Amino acid sequence: MVNGPVRVRFCPSPTGNPHVGLVRTALFNWAFARHHGGTLVFRIEDTDAARDSEESYGQLLEAMRWLGLDWDEGPEVGGPHAPYRQSQRMDTYAEVARKLLDAGHAYHCYCTTEELDARREAARAAGKPSGYDGHCRDLSAEQKAGYEAEGRAAIVRFRMPDEPITFTDLVRGELTFTPENVPDYGIVRANGAPLYTLVNPVDDALMEITHVLRGEDLLSSTPRQVALYKALIELGVAKAVPEFGHLPYVMGEGNKKLSKRDPQASLNLYRERGFLREGLLNYLSLLGWSFSADQDVFSVEDMVATFEIADVNANPARFDLKKAESINGDHIRMMDVKAFADACTPWLRAPHAPWAPADFDQAAWEAIAPHAQTRLTVLSDITANVDFLFLPEPVFDQPSWDKAMKGDSAALLATAREKLEAADWSSADSLKEAVLAAGEVHGLKLGKAQAPVRVAVTGRTVGLPLFESLEVLGKERTLARIDAALGRLSA
Structure with missing residues (x-):
């Protein structure tokens, strides 16, 4: 049950190409906002200068536009909480950190990396939690001065309360974290650069985010952020603690968490293969959520109408490429056939098409398109399915030839040629009857009879509906290709 206006955010870092796990998070936030008539804030977390890039930033925006996941506040749109790039909000974070220090919610920590590692190892050896041990929590002025005299640089740590942190996760229910498992944590580096642990909650607070929907990998940081929110409320920076919902892991090959380094995780891969945005979004929505028990294929509008975060399953979701392709094919x-034909255009032109531009026949393409539409799972497959129409001769595929051209294939082809020459070429049914009749002469059913004809004419054992393809290719070219195949068989 949602009370009041909904404000959610999608806040990726511009590092590398967008991946499908990131898209799933964006989709769930977008659908939740649209379902409740709320606001989607698109925010860029670009405080890591060593890893962030303008190229990746541009790819993020372009990916969101291609997916149709529009945002209400953020880059290129603006809004009352601008700017929406963290690299442009550094003064804000410095001011909040100062307030936390002044109020005693944070403190300077002078521990070196070597000291921290040694104490962690000792804690593990003693069977105790190995998080920060609070060494600098209550330093005297003299102790601080001593560390500074040594030339030590201090980070800023947030002081966690000495009591359990409990919150209700919208996906997982009530969760409690005890103090020993959530130690004090850093919020500002020694060089003054703010950490994610500070900037993310501060932005959520100032942008009045009501629901934080994000990946399960960030669940462990939530109790720390809940405590920080309460401190920010006390300081007048935040109005309320948002509600949290942690989305299930997406698992890849070998039942391992899908990594952005996995090839199948790249959004660009699916765009290059010719996935439709509707098909990809449909499949990604099923990674942790379902439209209904008996329906896997639905529109984005259908998803928006029914999406509730409470319906998300907490169990890990497995990425199944075959199912993604199947749903995309649906x-x-x-699609409207004209929209389909237009969508295939990039794969009918250079550099994808192996034929010369002058050999592309628009009328032939429009005639074959309705039949191609029944067979494709991704748009890029169209190139190999129609190349027989636009190449001077079919592609020679040795495995296809070996599979189809054996036994009495030459005799069958000769009979099929005879029957096809006498057929009505304005009717695919007539061409089918001709090949069927040729098969009967040789004691073969249609499936066996048509295989040598298909390979002779198209070069492959699988492809578009054969007789409709022959009709579009035409009598003269079809018979010439059968003659060429007979010549190769006799040689």
């Missing part, structure tokens, strides 16, 4: 078949 969306291809749901």
